[in-house]
Amino acid sequence: MAYTLGMDYGTNSVRALVVDCRDGSELATSVVNYPGGNQGILLDPLDHHLARQHPGDYLFGLEKSVVEALAQAAKHPGFSADQVIGIGVDATGSSPIPVDEKNVPLALFDRWKNVLAAQCWLWKDHTSHREAAEITRIAAQHRPHFIAKCGNTYSSEWFWSKIWHCLKTAPEVFDAAYSWVELTDFIPAVLAGVSDPKAVMRGICAAGHKALYAEDWGGLPDKDFLAMLDPKLAGLRDRLYETAHDATKAAGTLCPQWAAKLGLPAGIPIAIGEMDVHYGAIGSGVEEGVLVKAMGTSTCDCSVVRADKPVADIPGICGIVKGAILPGYYGIEAGQSAVGDIFKWWVEVVCEGDGALHARLTQEAAAQKPGGSGLLALDWNNGNRTILVDPMLTGAILGQTLHTTRADIYRALIEATAFGARAIIERIKDYGVSINRVVCCGGIAEKNAFLMQIYADVTGCTMQVSGSAQACALGAAVAAAVLAGPARGGYADFPSAQKAMTSIKPICYTPKPQNQALYDQLYALYRQLHDAFGGVNKSADLSGVMKKLIALKQGAN
């Protein structure tokens, strides 16, 4: 009997999951909310772009969640903690933490504990939007290949934007920090007892997707480039890392100190850290030909292509990074910057309702046919991440009459996110990446059958649902099982581990041909608006859009 532990550091809480290596069954799980701030997030009432997190909360949650999960697992006959053969960790990203020369976060010292810039800069912190635009501009001019793999736009959510913003606005923090470590790399290093930032094993996942790292150009961006931003950033490069690693490498082994704290055997391997959705893709059984959609407040789409073939740049796709998800494959990441958040906005902000209203609107909207409301929306309330890569786009709703209801609009918003999903799938396929199956994970995929059917009808893809409700933590546990290896009860490689430990739910959503035909027509109209407002088509004829919507409505009713 062998078990692995998967740790998932989410936006508001951390989850520990104990997994049986034989079949991936989940023995025990514990979720610990970060105790600080507002739902774990430190905010600035004067700047709604700011989102930070206290690193102490991560350590508190690490110990508490693991101890609780192990205690729960111990109720199972046959389980004992010394059968745990490895640990995997995923986290949000890019979430960089300023640390001292011993890899201790500055915020753990009294001097810095209340300083916002000394905390972890959470992925959704957007204070660095000016720096992001400047990095995009300078890279476009001097290093266009740096941003060609990330849709030609560097994001305010990413590593260099945030550190540069810290340097500009809180230089005392920048100067006090010896180095910066991504949360995905930090937790494995803590467990491994690594006390030198340069010795922290860095994952290719965060490095490649967020920090402009690539083997092709010798790792991190060259110092000349960084000096164009600020000479101090060039100086920092020497205190970061030379090489980042895929999931074939261990981040280290469990150090005696943390082994004792957690009640686990010292010396077991700790997998390299990956971003949550990437381990989520593994936990959902990603392989070539499969698109995994992690569906929540926003959506992240992951796919892989074998690294022995060259892969083209795909315009408008967030990132194509070798080794980022599965070793031996290019990891392709795309996403929609708001999905569940748009429905939440409509129900809670505009309609001033709650969960009961979500249910009522779902019921009313489900009674309609495609095109039946005459409405069409653009899903850009939080910008467009893929395929336009433009955070300055906004939402739109079209086709209202004096009879349009809140349920009509609710459905139109769901359809708009499905059209956005289709645009991503089509773009990826257009560049030669095959997508034969779509596997969805996350709360929306589990709970919202109405939405899932619309996604199937709009995209023309059968929508499967990941067998685990904790796909990210499960993926981390899979990585740990691979690192531990077959001799200890793990696996020799990812395909065999995934085959044994991950699954698909029996339910799936199959496109209904009649709805597909209607949605093909609506999608054509969506693309007209998408291309016109997104700047793809600068001489658009939109004169027929409203009339075509009315014709579809008359046909549906």
Place this chain on the structure above:
Amino acid sequence: MAYTLGMDYGTNSVRALVVDCRDGSELATSVVNYPGGNQGILLDPLDHHLARQHPGDYLFGLEKSVVEALAQAAKHPGFSADQVIGIGVDATGSSPIPVDEKNVPLALFDRWKNVLAAQCWLWKDHTSHREAAEITRIAAQHRPHFIAKCGNTYSSEWFWSKIWHCLKTAPEVFDAAYSWVELTDFIPAVLAGVSDPKAVMRGICAAGHKALYAEDWGGLPDKDFLAMLDPKLAGLRDRLYETAHDATKAAGTLCPQWAAKLGLPAGIPIAIGEMDVHYGAIGSGVEEGVLVKAMGTSTCDCSVVRADKPVADIPGICGIVKGAILPGYYGIEAGQSAVGDIFKWWVEVVCEGDGALHARLTQEAAAQKPGGSGLLALDWNNGNRTILVDPMLTGAILGQTLHTTRADIYRALIEATAFGARAIIERIKDYGVSINRVVCCGGIAEKNAFLMQIYADVTGCTMQVSGSAQACALGAAVAAAVLAGPARGGYADFPSAQKAMTSIKPICYTPKPQNQALYDQLYALYRQLHDAFGGVNKSADLSGVMKKLIALKQGAN
């Protein structure tokens, strides 16, 4: 001492107003709701386009409202009913009634009283949309000049569409009807005791705006044209009328029978009937250079141009008819098909709120600056009547984020209607009609100071408010005073009567230059959307619209 009586037949009720001819002061008023149907309207649960009204309700309301108003007026010392020197009547239109050869509405007979097609076809009945499209098509091919003065589109709300639809769907009613009389003409004829439809004095207002009547082509459409629709319509032409009249002509004098019923002197003149908003324009002091806006659920804009100069066709303007408002002038009518209805839709249908929510949203929206929400809307929830003349256009809202509130959208919808108003004003001015002042009447103008200031800021025009809250009835009373003439205590002409009897409220709304500058920029964006979706511009570059909205928002906040 001399008084006139103004009768205003609205959509749900009729109003009688007793006016002092010296200064237009309103001695007494009585409103009677039509007793039948739903708020006075007969509906068909299977067809929401249908809206009819029982003619008996008009006669019931006539007697009751006048008797009540006179009783109320009699409380004023010095008033007696024999001092009433004339009666004026306005009504909704086109609202044609099928009558027998004695000018009695079919619906007053037992056989027809419950037959929907035998009732008055209320202005907002849209059952005839197919016939309207067919009339437009045939006229465009064979008689383009017929529709050139009504924006090149014949409406489903108008005379011939309705009668043709009756002929097609209820031929027994068509066959039983000797003739058809507009409500505006019917009530004056009743008061005058006219018992022959061919002897009914027809107003140029309804004839010219709704029935394709013009002196230029010999009155009503020729029989050859009507025969292209249906030979029976050509046959009907002989039983309608040869000539229609402006407000210099009387519809007749009060017959003894109705004089006795109402308690008024027999023989006093009855003014020619006009449509409500046209007499409303007179009651608001319309003259050359003045635009009168009647602002309610929808908006009607009226202006006049001296008939001794030629007036150009104005593309997209509902109607340009000689003598339709003031004698000796072309009457120009434009309008927005939904204004108050859009706010009502947002608050009541989408937000599921009531009057209190209107007040709350007004307060929240009033705290914002122009452009502050980043939103832009199109005011087409009920199509676009002017200047695109396209009922198949629909609403749009653009620029939403995850923080957009219901108040933001409420304000954007108000601004959208103001942009629509500006488009009309600019179109009229572009064709050489001067607009030096705007006088608003109706509930919105009276009650919504927040909206009125936005209209001033958006249009750049000072918005005045009509002195009377019953501008339509007052205008009818003015027409009666002119017909009665100075010898009986009335006036020699409209200008002198209007000068004495109409007024402007002391409050007015002056454009604020700072807001105007912002709204000029927003209006430019509105026109980009307007022209793109309205089909004016078939190669639109909309790529900058959302970004410009964000820039304006950032500037405002």
